[in-house]
Amino acid sequence: MTERCTRLAPSPTGALHLGNVRTFLVNWALARQNGWSILMRIEDLDHPRVKPETIESTREELQWLGLDWEHEMPLQSTDLQPCHAALEQLGATGRIYRCDLSRSEIERSAPHDDEQQATFPAKLRPADAGKRIECPSLTCNWRLMVDDCTEVIDDQFAGTHQFALSKSCGDFPVWTAARKPGADGGPTYQLAVVVDDARQAVTDVVRGDDLLESAARQQMLYRLLDRPCPNWWHVPLVRGPDGKRLAKRHGDTRLASFRTRGCTAEQIIGLMAYWCGMTATRTTMPATDFLSAFDLAKLPSEDVTLGPEDLQWLC
DSSP, rough: OOOOOEEEEOOTTSOOBBBHHHHHHHHHHHHHHTTTTEEEOOOOOOOOGGGHHHHHHHHHHHHHHHHOSSEEEEOOGGGOOHHHHHHHHHHHHEEEEEEEOHHHHHHHHOOTTSSSSSOOOOOOTTTTOOOOSSOOOTTSSSOOOOSSSSSEETTTTTTTEEEEHHHHBBBBEEEEEOOOTTTTTTOHHHHHHHHHHHHHOOOEEEEEGGGGHHHHHHHHHHTTTEEEEEEEEEEEOOEOTHHHHHGGGOOOBBHHHHHHOOOOOOOOHHHHEEEEESOOOOOOOOHHHHHHOOOOOGGSOEEHHHHHHHHHHOO
């Protein structure tokens, strides 16, 4: 029997906030209840936005809450050779092409609304798209050719969802050029997460349901790279009063800020338990009790809104 494995994969582009905490806690509880192993992987490829000081603080804050894991992976950026190999594999089958169009050029050719990036249509592909490429240059931008078909995600929590990727995103980047001329670029999130989850034997991916469409892109990549696709578990988000995903625009909801103001780990976890449908009221709770009481069947299927009563409880 194959050992089940999941990962906690924070990105050090900012400090942990309450929405991150809820998702990581659900992930941890699911793993511990089902006997999965857990690995920690810091995904630090979004270089312009990475804040190195948050790397260690993220680990420490999760441990302060009571979370643990069996394996610590190297920083994602320290070993890109497997991603190089995946890019070459995609090139050898004619699935990628070089694209030097700017964002503004793409947006002029592909109408979109303010909330979403422009869809990259097939009409913008170069004439030689589909040609097999040996040893694609690591200094260029490469896009994946997306078929005009439906990708079906059978999610363990969110149910079945269908995505017509040619319409929702179109050909998407798998490698981006470096900002410095002549330097190697790097894999995009979509390629890197597929390569790393596959080589680290991750069988179960638990994360926010804003990444459901990303799962469709990644599932396509798993198939093209001939690698096993994990089980998907996409859970609802925490949102601000305006209905948008929790972020800086909603004020300071960083875990570190609540700790500084004297909030205990038991208060944080108690709020998470309330948000997860485990308790009728907000009450203090250690991670061990959260683990014992967590029931995926009670997790609300709708997003949670951070309200003034929640902040009053914490402060």
